[in-house]
Amino acid sequence: MKKPVKTSIEVQGTEITVLNTSDGQFISLTDMLKAKDGDFFISDWLRNRNTVEFLGIWETVHNPHFNSGEFAIIRSQAGLNSYKLSVKDWVEKTGAIGLRASAGRYGGTFAHPDLAFEFGMWISPEFKIYLIKEFQRLKEDESRRLSLAWNLNRTLSKLNYRIHTDAIKANLIPPEVTAAQAAMMYANEADLLNVALFGRTARQWRDANPKLDGNMRDHASIEQLLVLANMESLNAELIHMALPSGDRLRKLNAIAIRQMRTLTASAARLLPFRDNP
Template sequence: MSPTKKITVNNTEISVVLQANENDYICLTDMVKARDDSSRAADIIKNWIRTRSTIEFLGTWETIYNPDFKVVEFDHFKKEAGLPTFTMSVNSWVEKTNAIGIISKSGRYGGTYAHKDIAFEFGAAISPVFKLYLIKEYQRLKESENNPLVQQWDVKRILSKTNYQLHTDAIRDNIIPKLSISKTKERIIYATEADMLNLALFGYTAKDWEEANPELAKKLNMRDTASINQLVVLSNMESYNSEMIKNGIARDVRFSVLHRMAKEQLHSLDKNNAEYRFRKISSNDNNNAIE
């Protein structure tokens, strides 16, 4: 099975084997690593696959999608599932039922893999919240695969690493030297300047957002949830603010300028449906643009 891509959930890389017709396989072993001790992955998967609800789900999936599935063997397992003496492994399930939805794979990307439908079900067994983050990252991967422009320009990563560096460099070179403060307090200056941009663009600080969204804040920050249009404007604001800092313009004046800039640019981008057009660019349009 190939090619293999990676998505990141809970700061853990999870392998995804891309197949034709959206029949992708996701590594269950990696999913366990994101939620538990990796040494227990095999036991956790084995405990999951032996439950009655899992056996019924797997059997139903195979009945729908696998014409060579051995239904008689499935019925036998379904009757025994839930009994204290019932044991099951991925290899046993595959060998005895001719299943295709879940497999064990050796080699560089070894582990237990399952069709995305089954992987999402396994994700729900691990944690409903984890399942949502897994689906979100999988969808992001598919969007980048289906849109070459998005693949070349992962907006949230690139925009956060370009003009933000200009912004922090301007603070370091032009604001920090004028203050006799410790390294710890320097961080407060950086955070204060970042929150000035947040207020000018979003209307609230990072702390305000975290308090209003406690569950989301466990995994994301406010800028992770921003739209593409907002990120474009934020990138422009960081660049412009760095120039105003270099020119010694007072903070209250900079805020007024940036707030007006945010409103004007967002209005223009939203009016022209810039985000929609970016997301809907087709492969053919992208090839023409390159030519």
């Protein structure tokens, strides 16, 4: 499991931790509690019958492994003076995924944004509104950074493609060929890279995705575009070395596998959390 990446937002003067984890983003209820006047605890919120009802509905919608039987027992007791429930008990008894309590470096109680917003309402309606606003701003900033990184890698890939095509022209295309023959050679070499990185040719991708606009490179991830840019330069050098296409394909495929493993393993440390496509 990838290590969580910590970011933060400030809501009405209170700094609130947001963890980007392998299974989503979680907002610190422990930090949010600092904004509530008086001596209150998260367990006080969990005692509320409306809270339990909301948590149960959310888990039923989002969690296929939610223990509805245990939830029914908890719901029947919610609101009683003797009723007590901790986040740990809630998770252990019902298999809930929306709340989590942990110790260590990222210790505290964290909640899925949907549940954190509900907790924000318990603090105050105004706090909830500002919490949603700041969280949305954080998401927009993350989306913008991802878009900039994607466009940069796409540009690098296009620049390296020129190096790639020049190597093809200088070494693989004999003189006096037609424009159509030259274009076919460029397409063949582009597909060599496609197969090495994506495991399929441009035509195979198009046949499998008839409703998508653009080509497979337009739908590639940031990591794939970065590896593609590297491979275009490497293939240009291999062409200058007069390596046969089969040998180049095997070498480039091995390089693509190695670089993708490295990049995807470190993605959580380099970039904010992003949703799976």
